Amino acid sequence: MPEAADCGLVLEYELPRSGGRRPDLIFLNNGIVLVIEFKNRVAPEAADFDQVLGYVRDLSEYHAGCRDKRLVPVLVPVGFQGAPFEEQGVRTAAPKDLVRIIKEISAHPRKQSPDTGRWVQSSYEPLPALVEAARLLFERKPLPRIRAAEAENIPARVERVEFLANAAIDRKERRLILITGVPGSGKTLIGLQTAYSRNLNAPAVLLSGNGPLVSVLQYVLNSAAFVQSLKNYLRDILIRQKRPPREQVVIFDEAQRAWDRDRVFEKHRGDLVDSEPALLLSLANRIEGGHVVVALMGEGQEIHAGEESGIQNWVDAVQGSKGWSVSGPRHLERAFTDAGIPYDVEPLFNLTTSLRSRKAGQLSAWAELMLGGRMDEARAIAVDLTRIGYPIRMSRNFETVKAYIRDRFDGVAEKRTGAIASSKFRKLAPYGISAAPQNFYYYGQWYEEPESHPKSGGRFETAITEFGCQGLELDLPVLCWGPDLRWEGDRWVSHLGRARVVRNPHQLRLNAYRVLLTRGRDGLAIFVPGMAELDGTWERFRLCGVLEI
Incomplete structure (x- = not known):
């Protein structure tokens, strides 16, 4: 092809920090990047479209050499004999027709040839997963410079927390610092960096009431010191040892889940x-000198009995203590000032943008609209999510879902998948799944080990509930939708049986x-069992833009 003689080709470019994912071929020309994936099939499947769209999504968001470029996903099933076509924004062609696509791209006049070497060496800057960030900090290695994190002022937010904490310690004051944010906005990243910052003037500790998160981090790091269970920390200091705490800066992750008095008593x-x-x-x-509590709060994520009091728990706590002042985002100011509590507004302490990628923020918006019954708006977001390489798919056959996921991540051993389900969905056994018990001790293995490990989530044998996955992520989870939340008529209806004493089940x-x-x-991926009472829910998902596998 003389038309493409001065174009660039990159074979099996491995996306850094992406678990070994690599598109088969990158074709560079004329400000356009063709992302080409070959498949040993006679026709493409749903997983193939999603895989190549995922490559395009990540390259466009994280690869410096793809900024301001047009990225075109191309699928080439090697046994395909039909005419070229386009579906979901992906161009699909037989091997013999790939030349036609390349010629079409190469036909326009070029100002200069692409610099393939420079493209390969360009920076690739995804946000490290929480566990990876914890591992780097634990090993005293610097976190990678993340363009998204810097754009959202994460370094400036950490510096502001350090400044306020040091000022309180130096002046022997007591200060509560509240940091709120949407899922994936960097709250825990701020907590990790603050807890292990060398800029603090006093010892710090990172606590979490999220037992599974603590379990995973302690398993990966082989250390119980990096992040500690809030429950155990309080028992050690207040009951077992009855000693003053060594730490003067206490960072509480997922503070929206703080237990009220009744739950603590129980x-x-x-x-x-x-x-x-x-x-x-x-x-x-119990200590002399200043004391600082940093509370990292995700809003609208209270899932346990005893967590429903939300911010009022913190207002009551400050009211019942002496000498505390509060710093936090503006939208929480009135809750404290109405109670006569000094409150300093800190604009940096409300994180409204997800760092994971644009898709994560859109997914949260889709979930909110779908659960809020706003079908048309949810469908529009779902269509856009599919276009940018973040599909939401469903099936009423669990084996179909598993086959889709294994096709999607074929040859990528580092990717983590698993089944998740509501704690109220108790009849998973007919589908070959058991729900993780309340005293499940294997969260570290479930999240971090490959499918070959007997406790790995990738075996799709044990489903983790909402209590086991809050604050944690998988590359591609299977949500087993239960009959405990169904679409009936024009609204979502809960079916809970005998519920605990909670304010709003x-x-x-x-x-x-x-x-x-x-x-x-x-x-x-959403698995909707074939039970008749979930027919309306299945149809609702379809109308909200979820694609059938």
Whole structure:
């Protein structure tokens, strides 16, 4: 092809920090990047479209050499004999017709030939997954410079937390710092960097009430010191050892899940009698000098009994303690000032943009609209998500879903998948799945080990519930939708049987599914069992833009 003589070809370019994913061929020419994937099939399947769209998505978002370029996904099933066609924005052609596509791209006048070497060496800057970031910090290695994180002022936000914490410590003051944000916006990243910052003037500790997250991090790092369980930390200091805490800066991740007084009394068997926020603030009474609590809060994610009090738990805790002032985002100001509590507005402390990628923010919006019954708006977002390489697909056959995922990640051992389900969906056994028990001890293995490991989530034998996946992610989860939340008529209806004493069980169910719907980095597959009571839910998903596998 003389038309393409001075164009660039890159074979099997491996996307950095992406688990070994590599498109078969990159063709560079004229400000256009063809992303070409060959498949040993006679016709493309759903997983093939999603795979090549995923490559285009990640290259366009993270690869410096693809900025301001037009990226074109191309599928070439080697046994395909039909005419070229386009579907979901992907051009599909037989091997003999690939030349036609390249000639078409190469036909326009070129100002200069592409610099293939420079393209290959261009920076690729995805946000590291939470576990990877923790590993780097634990090993005292610098986090990679992430363009998205810098654009969202993550370094400036960390510096502001450090400044306020140091000022409080130096002046022997007590300060509560509140940081809110949407899922994936970098709250935990701020907490990790602050807890292990060398710029703090006092010892710090990172606590979490999220047991599965603590379990995964401790498993990966082989250390119980990097992140600690809030429940165990409080018991150690207030009950077992009755000693002053060494740390003067306490960082509490997922603070929206803080237990109220009744839940603390129940879980600590009467040994502690106050809310978790009040107990954390009370630690200041045991030390001399300043004390700082940094609360990292995701909003609308309360899923446990005892978590429904939300920000009011923190207002009551500050009211019941002495000498505390509060810094946080503007939208929480009134809750504290109405209670007579000093409050400094910090604009940097509300994180409204997901760092994962544009798709993650859109997925959260889709889930919110879908659960809110706004079908047309949800469908528009789902269509756009598919176009940018983040498909939401569904099937009523669990084996079909598993085959789709294995096709999608064929040859990429590092990718992590698994089944997730509502804690109220108790009849998974007919589909070959068991729900993780409440005392599940294998979260580290479930999330981090490959399919060959007997406890790996990739075997699709054990489903993790909303309690086991909040704050954690998979590359492509399978959400097993249960009959506990169904679309009936014109609304979502909860079917819970005998529920615990909670204020709003339906809202907790919506929150649970909101968490479950937003766990995927590369896509989401929904398994809707064939039971008749879920027919309306299946149809609702279809109208909200979910594609059948």
